[in-house]
Amino acid sequence: NAGVTQTPKFQVLKTGQSMTLQCAQDMNHEYMSWYRQDPGMGLRLIHYSVGAGITDQGEVPNGYNVSRSTTEDFPLRLLSAAPSQTSVYFCASSYSIGTFPSTDTQYFGPGTRLTVL
Amino acid sequence: AQSVAQPEDQVNVAEGNPLTVKCTYSVSGNPYLFWYVQYPNRGLQFLLKYITGDNLVKGSYGFEAEFNKSQTSFHLKKPSALVSDSALYFCAVRGPPSGSARQLTFGSGTQLTVLP
Numbered sequence: 001n002a003g004v005t006q007t008p009k010f011q012v013l014k015t016g017q018s019m020t021l022q023c024a025q026d027m028n029h030e031y032m033s034w035y036r037q038d039p040g041m042g043l044r045l046i047h048y049s050v051g052a053g054i055t056d057q058g059e060v061p062n063g064y065n066v067s068r069s070t071t072e073d074f075p076l077r078l079l080s081a082a083p084s085q086t087s088v089y090f091c092a093s094s095y096s097i098g099t100f101p102s103t104d105t106q107y108f109g110p111g112t113r114l115t116v117l
Numbered sequence: 118a119q120s121v122a123q124p125e126d127q128v129n130v131a132e133g134n135p136l137t138v139k140c141t142y143s144v145s146g147n148p149y150l151f152w153y154v155q156y157p158n159r160g161l162q163f164l165l166k167y168i169t170g171d172n173l174v175k176g177s178y179g180f181e182a183e184f185n186k187s188q189t190s191f192h193l194k195k196p197s198a199l200v201s202d203s204a205l206y207f208c209a210v211r212g213p214p215s216g217s218a219r220q221l222t223f224g225s226g227t228q229l230t231v232l233p
Contacts, residue, residue, distance in 0.1 A: 004160070031218065040126070040225050041225060042207060042223040042224050042225040042226055043161070043207070043223040044223075045220055048218060048220070050218055056218070058220070090160055090161070092160070092161075103211070103218055103219060103220060103221055104149065104151060104163075104166055104211060104221070105163045105166070106161070106163065106221070107160075107163075108160025108161045108162070109160050110158070110159055110160050111158075111159075111160055
């Protein structure tokens with residue numbers, strides 16, 4: 001198993017550019033999520049999905065879009081990059097139990113370090 | 118809303134000495150608490166969790182955590198630190214159902230450095 005993979009590992013954008021961060025998992029997990037990690041602020045949830053075709057907003061969704069067309073893939077789109085989006089982005093997945101997915105044991109990808117100039 | 122606080126940004130300990138990484142929480146209802154570890158240039162890894170039962174929870178790599186309801190704390194401990202334990206440690210608490218899932222709220226992290 002490759003687990004959770006993310007591409008690219010590093011990216012530099014200019015203000016106003018758009019791009020897509022890729023995330024894929026091969027564990028057949030229903031739940032997938034995107035976090036951003038900033039110094040002194042821990043991880044903040046951007047968007048998440050509890051299954052193909054279903055997405056929902058997290059704590060800091062503005063400026064980001066997601067879609068979930070398959071169980072395996074959960075790309076994150078930056079519509080018009082801003083310097084405030086400079087961060088490390090992590091994708092995570094976990095299995096689902098019951099009506100509300102269990103997000104307790106999440107598997108994280110290696111991260112994408114994004115710099116917006 | 119639920120929250121966790123990690124009062125120490127940095128903890129230094131000598132190899133072989135016991136280590137403690139502190140965490141306090143705030144949540145309505147029964148707490149579901151977690152520790153994750155992040156090694157350099159890697160994603161977070163699950164370490165252990167407290168759901169119910171014994172106040173001392175054992176996890177991976179020899180780590181354990183002590184739940185204290187009266188002090189609303191969930192400190193991470195290890196009897197004898199290794200240099201390889203040097204990493205960033207995150208405490209987290211599970212929130213109530215919101216949207217379509219119960220999310221984890223993470224603390225700001227504590228950088229543990231074990232000195233040889």
